[in-house]
Amino acid sequence: MPAIRKTIDEAEIQRQIELCSRIRAMKNTDGQAGLALVDTYGCQQNEADSEKIRGYLAEMGYGFTQDEFAADIIVVNTCAVREHAEMRVLGNVGALNHTKKAKPEQIICVCGCMVQQEHMTEKIRRSYPIVDLVFGPHELWRFPELLLRVIEKHGRVFATEKDEGAVAENIPLRRDGKVKAWLSIMYGCNNFCTYCIVPYVRGRERSRQPEDILREAEQLVAEGYKDITLLGQNVNSYGKDLDREIDFADLIRMINAIPGEFLIRFMTSHPKDATEKLFRTMAECEKCAHHLHLPVQSGNDRILRAMNRNYDHAAYLKKLETARRLMPDLVVTTDIIVGFPGETEEEFEDTIRLCEQVRYDAMFTFIYSKRNGTPAASMPDPYSREEKQRHFDRLTETANRISGEKHREYEGKSLRVLVDGETGREEYNLSSRTNGGRLVHLKGDPSLIGQFVDVQITASNTWALYGEMKNG
Numbered sequence: 376m377p378a379i380r381k382t383i384d385e386a387e388i389q390r391q392i393e394l395c396s397r398i399r400a401m402k403n404t405d406g407q408a409g410l411a412l413v414d415t416y417g418c419q420q421n422e423a424d425s426e427k428i429r430g431y432l433a434e435m436g437y438g439f440t441q442d443e444f445a446a447d448i449i450v451v452n453t454c455a456v457r458e459h460a461e462m463r464v465l466g467n468v469g470a471l472n473h474t475k476k477a478k479p480e481q482i483i484c485v486c487g488c489m490v491q492q493e494h495m496t497e498k499i500r501r502s503y504p505i506v507d508l509v510f511g512p513h514e515l516w517r518f519p520e521l522l523l524r525v526i527e528k529h530g531r532v533f534a535t536e537k538d539e540g541a542v543a544e545n546i547p548l549r550r551d552g553k554v555k556a557w558l559s560i561m562y563g564c565n566n567f568c569t570y571c572i573v574p575y576v577r578g579r580e581r582s583r584q585p586e587d588i589l590r591e592a593e594q595l596v597a598e599g600y601k602d603i604t605l606l607g608q609n610v611n612s613y614g615k616d617l618d619r620e621i622d623f624a625d626l627i628r629m630i631n632a633i634p635g636e637f638l639i640r641f642m643t644s645h646p647k648d649a650t651e652k653l654f655r656t657m658a659e660c661e662k663c664a665h666h667l668h669l670p671v672q673s674g675n676d677r678i679l680r681a682m683n684r685n686y687d688h689a690a691y692l693k694k695l696e697t698a699r700r701l702m703p704d705l706v707v708t709t710d711i712i713v714g715f716p717g718e719t720e721e722e723f724e725d726t727i728r729l730c731e732q733v734r735y736d737a738m739f740t741f742i743y744s745k746r747n748g749t750p751a752a753s754m755p756d757p758y759s760r761e762e763k764q765r766h767f768d769r770l771t772e773t774a775n776r777i778s779g780e781k782h783r784e785y786e787g788k789s790l791r792v793l794v795d796g797e798t799g800r801e802e803y804n805l806s807s808r809t810n811g812g813r814l815v816h817l818k819g820d821p822s823l824i825g826q827f828v829d830v831q832i833t834a835s836n837t838w839a840l841y842g843e844m845k846n847g
């Protein structure tokens with residue numbers, strides 16, 4: 376049964392864009408084209424949101440800077456996934472005291488997941504008086520209206536109402552690079568893993584209509600983007616909330632049919648919803664990268680149950696086996712949490728065992744961080760930070776060793792890679808990615824950025840491969 380899916384009227388977004396023109400006109404009266412700085416924390420979803428914030432700011436006539444003393448407006452787009460992310464944000468917002476003292480008319484905005492939590496909004500209200508505007512992810516579409524309120528009233532504005540979230544199309548976007556692009560296909564999360572704050576701050580799953588996604592993908596290809604990453608907290612549940620028959624595999628097929636040479640990537644894929652149909656589609660669609668980021672979180676069934684992940688380690692391994700049978704060259708990466716409340720030595724050993732079995736190309740490992748308001752926050756957590764750290768170090772060592780071994784297997788092989796940027800180093804001045812997303816350093820002319828080239832891998836380490844361009 377499709378949930379009630381709220382969309383923001385196109386006329387509303389149009390009105391926001393008109394408000395941008397009003398702000399632009401107001402600024403022009405004192406002859407200053409202002410500068411903006413957008414500082415982004417957290418996941419790719421937040422990067423994609425920051426592109427919309429920059430899109431609006433550009434409509435308002437702002438140029439962009441990295442220098443916080445030069446900026447007339449600073450937008451800090453925050454993350455709440457772990458305590459560490461929040462501490463970094465608060466530290467950096469606190470440091471803006473200096474810039475605001477030097478430039479009292481500077482406007483400071485804090486937005487994103489962190490401020491969608493009531494206790495954080497309160498903290499900013501009380502302890503960070505330099506912050507002029509606070510808005511949660513659900514209010515991003517009306518950033519111009521909120522900013523105008525700050526400018527006109529010279530007062531503080533807080534917009535962080537509890538909301539399930541909506542879908543807003545046609546917000547102007549300003550992307551960073553010219554080679555790789557993020558493309559949000561859905562927002563929110565319904566999974567409520569017991570450790571995770573995301574469903575509380577990002578609202579319920581909402582899919583964009585396939586026509587809107589396809590239009591954006593076509594435009595990206597026409598603009599020359601070569602690497603398109605489809606984004607969602609769980610892309611495998613794409614379409615479930617739409618009142619039509621479409622799933623994520625169908626969407627990949629539609630995007631794959633766009634003419635041109637480019638790669639389709641996606642993240643993240645929840646193991647419980649990863650289907651053979653998806654793997655088959657990945658194998659059959661020539662533009663779909665053979666990379667699967669399939670976060671396992673733990674290799675122990677009791678912990679997986681306590682996390683509310685809805686699969687056990689055997690089901691996970693079986694899915695991977697199917698995927699690898701269909702795509703023998705599949706690159707597999709994962710996320711793992713160490714030190715979930717009550718995780719014992721033996722339970723941790725199951726995670727190590729699973730990693731040795733799967734042999735991940737890369738692993739993103741985290742120490743469990745207690746998040747207020749989640750079910751895991753009230754579970755007994757008897758193990759010390761030191762014990763968790765010890766497990767974490769052991770897992771990292773395992774991860775690094777396996778990555779190094781996997782990378783060594785590439786040596787001597789020939790591959791097609793996409794050159795995506797410069798490294799700033801003389802030897803190996805270019806960076807590129809394999810189809811599976813592994814980093815390859817190369818030496819070559821910067822004009823190759825944005826092109827697919829054939830390389831031979833000559834060396835490797837834990838983090839990267841090194842290659843030589845083939846002649847001709």
Ligand code: SAH
Nearest residue numbers: 570571608643670710711712741742743744
């Ligand atoms: N939607 C994605 C993950 C988003 S968060 C998915 O389900 O795969 C990215 C990663 O952060 C998660 O996969 C998890 O490993 C980690 N994470 C989330 N909450 C955490 C917490 N409270 N403590 C430590 N790590 C956490």
Ligand code: SF4
Nearest residue numbers: 564566567568571573
């Ligand atoms: Fe968090 Fe789980 Fe949703 Fe991922 S699937 S965002 S880990 S609740």
Ligand code: F3S
Nearest residue numbers: 417418454455456488
């Ligand atoms: Fe962080 Fe929000 Fe992403 S909590 S990980 S920025 S969805």
